[in-house]
Amino acid sequence: MERECIVHFEVKHQEPQEVKHLHGLLYVDGKREPTVDELTGCLQACGFDVRPDRPEKLTFKPTLPGEDDYRIRITNLDFGDQEEEQNNEVLRQLAKNFVRREPEL
Template sequence: MECIVKFDVIHDHEVKALRGLVFVEDGKAPTTEQLEEMFKDMKYEVTADRGDSLRFMPTQSPAPFQHIRIKELDTGDKKFTEDRDLKGILSNLLPTSNRPI
């Protein structure tokens, strides 16, 4: 099954919206390794960010871009789209240390 990956390449002064294609098993999302391989085929040498599974950091230094951010995974059945507004609201509501609310 095909999975269309919509992502942004973040540069210093611009953002490029691009798409890629990954083949996955029915009902499954692409793995981190599959996404890294797709980016490698597109000449982006990256590795997944440990703190954020939707962000990929360049492995080369200096890199021509800051990072890559996945916006959407579309397999035709169900779509994953990150809700950045909701994520921002939740991060402001959650405590940043072990203090009671």
């Protein structure tokens, strides 16, 4: 079963010094985390021609020489699990309001 993974990342530009917070989307099989290759593909689909710089820190740099004016760092992988649990609890609470109760004696 595939599940969505929202990839939150920041792009740090050298000149002018600025940080942009962006996100992309990829699909992952089962309960596993995305691989570095999948993350690289996601960033490339977002328009960044990058390669892993320090995979253990989830950082990427441009593939073309002379384009060292930015770095990308993955900041969060969001599978929506926590939000789904919260939504389920809200639905349970709403459903309790619609259950017919027997009058108390």
